[in-house]
Amino acid sequence: MQSHHLRRLLVTEPSLRHTASATAVGRVAHAARLRSVVARLARVEHAPLLVTETRASVRDGLHRERLVLDSPLRGPFPGTLLAPPGVTRGPAVLVLGGRNARLDQLTGDVPPDHPDRNVAEHLARAGFVTLSFDHGIGGGLDEERRAGRDEGTLLAHAFALTGRSLLGALVGDALGALDVLAAHPLVDPGRLGLFGHSLGAAVALHAALLAPREALPLCAASHLGSYQALYARLLTGHEGAALPGILEYADLADLYSALAPAPLQLQYGTADAHLEPADARAAADTVRAAFAAAGAPVEIHELAMGHGTHVGHAANFFARSLAGDAVTACDVPAQRIRFEVSERRAVLDRVDAALASGVLTQGPQVARFEELARTWTGTETVAVASGSAALEIALRIVGVAGRTVLVPVNTFFATAASAVRAGAAVRFVDIEPDGLGMDPDALRAALDRHPDTAVVLPVHIGGIVSPALHAVLAHCHERGVPVVEDAAHAFGATLDGRPAGSFGRFGAFSFFPTKVAVSGDGGLLSAALPDDLEQVRRWRDHGKSAQGSTLRDRPGGNWRLSELHAAVGTVDLERFANTLAARRERAGRYDALLADVPGIRPHAVPDGSDSNFYKYLAHLVPDGALDRTPLKKRLRERHGVSLAGEVYDHLLCDHPYFTRSGRPGRADGPFERARRFARHHIALPLYPSLTEAEQLRVVAALRSELP
Ligand SMILES: *Cc1c(COP(=O)(O)O)cnc(C)c1O
Numbered sequence: 001m002q003s004h005h006l007r008r009l010l011v012t013e014p015s016l017r018h019t020a021s022a023t024a025v026g027r028v029a030h031a032a033r034l035r036s037v038v039a040r041l042a043r044v045e046h047a048p049l050l051v052t053e054t055r056a057s058v059r060d061g062l063h064r065e066r067l068v069l070d071s072p073l074r075g076p077f078p079g080t081l082l083a084p085p086g087v088t089r090g091p092a093v094l095v096l097g098g099r100n101a102r103l104d105q106l107t108g109d110v111p112p113d114h115p116d117r118n119v120a121e122h123l124a125r126a127g128f129v130t131l132s133f134d135h136g137i138g139g140g141l142d143e144e145r146r147a148g149r150d151e152g153t154l155l156a157h158a159f160a161l162t163g164r165s166l167l168g169a170l171v172g173d174a175l176g177a178l179d180v181l182a183a184h185p186l187v188d189p190g191r192l193g194l195f196g197h198s199l200g201a202a203v204a205l206h207a208a209l210l211a212p213r214e215a216l217p218l219c220a221a222s223h224l225g226s227y228q229a230l231y232a233r234l235l236t237g238h239e240g241a242a243l244p245g246i247l248e249y250a251d252l253a254d255l256y257s258a259l260a261p262a263p264l265q266l267q268y269g270t271a272d273a274h275l276e277p278a279d280a281r282a283a284a285d286t287v288r289a290a291f292a293a294a295g296a297p298v299e300i301h302e303l304a305m306g307h308g309t310h311v312g313h314a315a316n317f318f319a320r321s322l323a324g325d326a327v328t329a330c331d332v333p334a335q336r337i338r339f340e341v342s343e344r345r346a347v348l349d350r351v352d353a354a355l356a357s358g359v360l361t362q363g364p365q366v367a368r369f370e371e372l373a374r375t376w377t378g379t380e381t382v383a384v385a386s387g388s389a390a391l392e393i394a395l396r397i398v399g400v401a402g403r404t405v406l407v408p409v410n411t412f413f414a415t416a417a418s419a420v421r422a423g424a425a426v427r428f429v430d431i432e433p434d435g436l437g438m439d440p441d442a443l444r445a446a447l448d449r450h451p452d453t454a455v456v457l458p459v460h461i462g463g464i465v466s467p468a469l470h471a472v473l474a475h476c477h478e479r480g481v482p483v484v485e486d487a488a489h490a491f492g493a494t495l496d497g498r499p500a501g502s503f504g505r506f507g508a509f510s511f512f513p514t515k516v517a518v519s520g521d522g523g524l525l526s527a528a529l530p531d532d533l534e535q536v537r538r539w540r541d542h543g544k545s546a547q548g549s550t551l552r553d554r555p556g557g558n559w560r561l562s563e564l565h566a567a568v569g570t571v572d573l574e575r576f577a578n579t580l581a582a583r584r585e586r587a588g589r590y591d592a593l594l595a596d597v598p599g600i601r602p603h604a605v606p607d608g609s610d611s612n613f614y615k616y617l618a619h620l621v622p623d624g625a626l627d628r629t630p631l632k633k634r635l636r637e638r639h640g641v642s643l644a645g646e647v648y649d650h651l652l653c654d655h656p657y658f659t660r661s662g663r664p665g666r667a668d669g670p671f672e673r674a675r676r677f678a679r680h681h682i683a684l685p686l687y688p689s690l691t692e693a694e695q696l697r698v699v700a701a702l703r704s705e706l707p
Helices: 004-009 024-042 119-127 150-163 166-183 200-209 227-233 252-257 277-293 311-321 341-357 364-377 387-398 415-423 442-451 469-479 531-538 563-574 578-596 628-639 671-682 692-706
Strands: 050-059 062-071 075-083 091-096 129-133 189-195 218-221 263-269 299-302 381-384 404-410 427-431 453-456 483-486 506-510 523-526 601-602 616-620 681-684
Touching: 004 227, 004 381, 024 166, 024 200, 024 341, 062 166, 075 119, 075 166, 075 628, 091 119, 091 166, 091 200, 119 189, 119 311, 129 166, 129 218, 129 299, 150 166, 150 311, 166 189, 166 200, 189 387, 200 218, 200 263, 218 311, 218 578, 252 277, 263 277, 263 311, 277 692, 311 671, 311 681, 341 563, 364 381, 364 563, 381 387, 387 453, 387 483, 387 506, 387 531, 404 415, 404 442, 404 531, 415 427, 427 442, 442 469, 453 469, 483 616, 523 531, 523 601, 563 578, 578 601, 578 692, 628 681, 628 692, 671 681, 681 692
Parallel strands: 091 129, 091 189, 189 218, 218 263, 263 299, 404 427, 404 453, 483 506
Antiparallel strands: 050 062, 062 075, 075 129, 381 523, 506 523, 601 616, 616 681
16 A cells, blocks of 8 residues: 555656757756756755864875864764875865765775775775765664664654755755865865765765866766665665655756766666666666767766675776866856855745735835835835836936937946937946046036036946046036936945935936846836836836826836846845945955056045945056957966956947937047046956855966966
């Protein structure tokens, strides 16, 4: 009866399997989707392991360090690092033993009960630094009260109650141990591998799927087959070896397949009582096919062994995959948008609430988004569909049709295009070099030239609200011209303690993914006057003549923000204080690191202005010494460092749209200061998840490529 239930339960066809695509792009997307499912189910929070104790010795020619590792989730547990004699910055393998493996046997500190139990010692003798630790899932609970029940199972149940999993906890520790290994002075952090046997192979597989390093080589022994065979037919599956919920998405072979094209070796024995040879063979075929489709090699050894490891094959695999030029450290991308698992769950809960209620747009999530945003804008806000919608609505409310709007010549196309869509003629103004804002003198000249100016539209470039804004506001005030701030870069930035967006009649913000706060797509208008805010609400909703009315009195649009976007936006705004602090801290670190690097000068944020560091800007000096495009290419190709996009590489007056006849082009030019800035600045990668090691790498790369 029970076996019948078990079999029926486990016949679920993994849903993601069928969406696996034959195209390369499809495969990559599929693997990424599977990794994100694994991350969500494993719920590993990124929290480093602390090494609280180290005792070093040399025995039998191996350097040995006994460590105490402190895990935030599971507390302290012992680990052992082994190193071959004389190694400096050598390749290293994290060795994860099976469920009943004992640390002192893995490392050869006591004689192993099987000749392949001391894998860590074998690999150390083969030339690899190894780190192993005790899983700590047995041997602590009161035997009498356990009444014969398994400790691992009891632990797994407790984890399940908290929405976490035992496997997730083990994987979290393995990822922490990888960081410990990478930071060890004897280890080359670019050459790391993972070995796992049985339960340890399950941990290693999931760690490989979740490790931020690219293409981590994995050798997995005695852990292959279908979940159905392991859990229903053989009853050898262990609760610490699979993620609760995984079968809805993937079987074991799909998880190995998602590692392609990373180096992979699988070993299984035909005399292993924990698996069925035919079932393991079928899983092996699935993995082989996936690697073949990705054009990548995979090593699969079917061996005449029991539930063991062929240590020779493992050592050879790592010798090949961690050879001198292997690099597993990841590149530093221009941009990284990261939501931790708990934040992703919060988004999903809110999306779920929206779907359950049927309110999919302009409901409670949007209201909450507007409320959270208020903390950073200083005035009331109304959410809209995008930053450009925000600009267009503000300009339509002020009324610019048939008149001139003055825009800085150095800004994103959307600033000017929104004015064009609102019916205005756009004219350009040069910038001032300190705060990168509109130059007040150039503005005054432009106002003289264009007495029909309806709006002045300053932009806070890179997240800096320029102190020159005060003079800009004064000129506009004198002539009675309203100011709309394009604060798309500047959410959370301030000038003299006042938030960006609170200086003009309107402040327009964007929550596009590249900006400092994101909602997928989204925008926001801040304004002090209640009537202005009310007008925004009508424009964004097809020009309603009044709340609740079906009559329309203006050509409004669909400029609403959906509840689903607001679900993302609210989660991002709830963490925004941390985002801002993290950006500022990283900017400060770049300032210090770059102080003695010749050929580059960080852009100094003027006194009184508190940037959100949407961009970390620096000038290549002296002007013209170096061409930016080849520099960026060398940084990327030789050092794996991608710079962020400039703000901006082309002036607006040079875009084909504006150089066409009848458009302003360079008419109010020559815009020398903006042109000099556009040509000679770069933007370094800066985001909250950028690590100190990555910043060091960026600066080292610059140092070696600058003249
Ligand atoms: C991003 C951006 C916009 C437009 O925002 P969207 O949300 O993409 O419409 C407008 N102005 C500037 C300066 C921007 O950087």
